[in-house]
Amino acid sequence: MQERDLDRRPDPDALLALAGKETRGRLWVFLGAAPGVGKTYAMLARARALKRDGVDVVVGLVETHGRAETAALIEGLEVLPRRAIEYRGQTIEEFDIDAALARRPKLIIVDELAHTNAPDSRHPKRWQDVEELLDAHIDVWTALNIQHIESLADVVSRITGVAVRETVPDTVLRDAADIVLVDITSDELIQRLKEGKVYLPETARLAQQNFFTIGNLTALRELALRRTAARVDDQMVDYLRQHAIEGPWETSERLLVCVGPDALSEAVVRTASRLATGLNASWVAVTVQQPGREETDPAKAKRVEDALRLAERLGGETERLVGQDLPAEVLQFAQRENITQIVIGRSRASLWAKLMGRSLSSAIVRRSKNIGVHVVIGGSDRDEPAARQWRWLRLSGLPVGALAAVASVAVAVGLGYGLDVWLHLPNLSMIFLTAVLFCAVQFGLRSAVVAAVLSFFAYDFFFIDPRYEFTIQEPQEFFALLIFLVVAVFTGLLAGRARDQAQNVRDNARTTQSIYELSRKLSGAAALDDILLAATIYMHRTLGARCIVMMLPEDGELNLSVAWPPIDELDPGETSAARWAFDKGEPAGWRTGTLPNVRFQFRPLVTTRGVGGVCGIEPADPNATISPERERALNLILEQTAIAIDRSLLVKDSVKTAALEENEKLRTTLLSSLSHDLRTPLASITGAVTTLRQFGETMAPAQRADLLASIEEEAARLMRFVANLLDMSRIEAGALKPKRDYVDVAEVARAAVERARKVFPGQPVTTSLARDLPLIRGDANLLEQVLFNLLDNAQKYGGGAGVVVHARRLGVDVQISVTDEGEGVKPTDLERIFEKFYQGGRSDGRKAGTGLGLSIARGLIEAMGGTIHAESPAARRRGTRIVIQLPGAAAPAAAQENA
């Protein structure tokens, strides 16, 4: 419910709510006062009409309860198959939500909104299935009896005396597009029951006795009518606001309900919810925590949590405040939030507190200004005091504390006895006070109180005349004893509280310390796996539960990244819960609204780039709850982990970027070196030609000849570059098909050396070719090109010293090597020199070459089935040797005959 104010423009909230309704599917609730009023019938009858009009209507699930009229209506409608579930030897049929989502109709009919699904279903309640359908933009029609509405459940129980277990949160109804009331008179309904139209005869008789009484039915009918009327009223108001019609609807009421650890809280919340509904007001449930006085009793802490959760289900907001002065905190909050009315409970147990002026309700009544206060008096919690006493005895460490109290008082008695005999001290009460203090400091408040009371009696019994009796002779002794008791109790209270607070501080410090440790560990880890492992181990230690993390790799399915203690894999139910948590970004699994029967509870890890993964927690005891402290710690851990994951992803990205940049740099270098290598011969040629043109006539013939020769050489150089580039692109494109001729390696080597001598006249080349070289299968031209490239390199990098071409037989293979005496190649670069565009020395290093020679050589040799590699140093710590090995071929039969 929204706040309402006088505003002539359409209220943005109202319009937004409208827009929200349009993007989701729309829900119609067919509301009835009791079973048998004809909700299903009404729904189906309308559905048939729609179907005739061509609307895509599907029956998701309808319970006919054996009613023939209803069953007849289903005829002709499309009915989705149900999901069969084996449970405890029985087969249960349930609504199949996946089938519904897959079928994706315009409108689906799902009966009995309050139904509880079989265990192992995705959601425990059917209304949650419906919510998911609505999220998927599917319109839903459903039926509901008034008794199943959460806020009315206790009222209905009171009226009918039947406990209502299956409830639907008020929010579902509030967000419904419309409510259709299906109504018949109570008499008519009882008549129908008698005719057997509602239940089978035997059930019907029982039902009539217990539930279907005129009184019950009339009360329920009134509830249903009123609820619908309130709803219609809301719609009217919404309509007025959307259309900016000024109206007398200014309620702007806002309720606050105080929630505490007492048993009354739930009833108070329900009262507030009903009050708010009646007033058309928004409401908020508030609980106040006093620092240093955290609730240590898990049952009480759970009660606060339960009350808050109930408030959420009933459509209220919730708020946790922290402060010492409870009434002040509540009132401050009320001022801030423009609260007009406060609802608060007062249980009878708080009488003592009230006497002490500490009753919250009376303090609030006293101090509130301009705020109405409703005090709900507890009535139904008669079992409370008994339960409290029993708990009191059982509570944390009390047996130990009580024993300690007894023991320390006994010691005090012994000590007092000794002192009394020796010294005749007039007053021994200090000794007992010591015992009380000891218990307070060591075992806490309760033990101290026990010790104080025990001391009181022991002192009286053992040391006050008449001794060994509980009677007191002297009146002043009685007063002394009484004062002792008061002092002992107060001292004990103070010391005990001090101790409890110190304990709390220590606990907090420990939590802080361990969180600090975690964040240090996380910041130390850079790799994703290390982060996840650190986080799961830490979580396991903190929560005492098995923890797993599942991440979504860039391609593929959500999978188990790390688990501690380790497990291998998850069963399908667990996987789908994890998937759900990941997709929706909400918790799923154990103790949640989705697949609660799964072992794990899955929490999404929300990073800045969305849900990065999910974290699963398998509690050691499936029946335990997660305490608020653990919950806080868990949230902190998850946040820290998500941040760390984010960081590691960023690191990964930056590495990727750096690699890209490196690549880009390399590319630029290649381009510039290529352009330099092509341009230099062109510059020489252009320069020489223009010089000849301009000065040719005045030049000496020798000079002219030299220029012409330089043009020829540079043109040849250019041609070699171009040929290399073409070869390279042919190899890369896979267009190079070497011939498979029989080739005499020695002959090819001699030809290559001959060609090299012509091109590099100044370069000494020696050859050493074995005589028994076998023939190889390959392409003589390509092999010559390879050898020439090697010789070209040797001339470039060999530093002018001799180059040796060596060929020998190696088993059935032929090994050819070209060795220079240059500076050699660094061991790390021996492979890299075969990479495309790799050049010895600087990129702009002026060795005229494309950096293609060796990579072309490798491409060609490998195409011929051989291998090529580099060795350096070749001899005497200098030089490079490029070694080619080619498989020998069996000599062709014809050649042998000719020989």
Add this chain to the structure above:
Amino acid sequence: MTGLRVLVVDDEPQILRFLRPALEASGYEVLHAAAGREALRLIANSAPDIIVLDLGLPDMDGKEVLVEARKFTAAPILVLSARDREAEKIAALDLGADDYVEKPFAIGELLARLRSALRHRGGGEAQPMHVEVDGLAIDMDKRRVTKSGAAVKLTPKEYDLLCILARHAGRVVTHGQILTSVWGPAHKDDTQYLRVFIGQLRAKIESDPAAPTIIRTEAGIGYRFSEE
């Protein structure tokens, strides 16, 4: 024009192979250095009248040579560079190079640039007071500009722009140099000013503003005022 010494700094022997006869035929005495350090040593020891410097050298970056050389010589320096290295050319000009020639080049072009650079040699202070080219006359004493005898009206900025170009006639002036000198260092990168003002200037002084002959564009680098 004889007896002038030109230092060619280039590690490609093939370049020198045609440069040497061409330069000698034009009356220069040719010195040669194949590396940066050798070049600096030669500049210091032999005081060449003009230097032709290839920017790609085996031992150091040509621009470093330029910076070092400018510390002790005022001789014009002509940079050889590839067409695709615009940034390098601009940097070299801003570092003190007088002009540049793109590889590959015709020898005539190089010789013309050498002559132009030499003409301005040492005359940094004694600037021409009167420039006449293609019917355009600039009288810097009287701050008067005429085109084919008729007075041309220029705004002060247009006049400043024309003067800086005319003073460096025959040589390239980079965008940065023009902007710094006419608009101030803060506007060093505001080339859009330049495009507008050059357009206006051309409309006033060029015979055919669509095909300018007096102020030529050196794409990506700057502008060159025509000499003849």
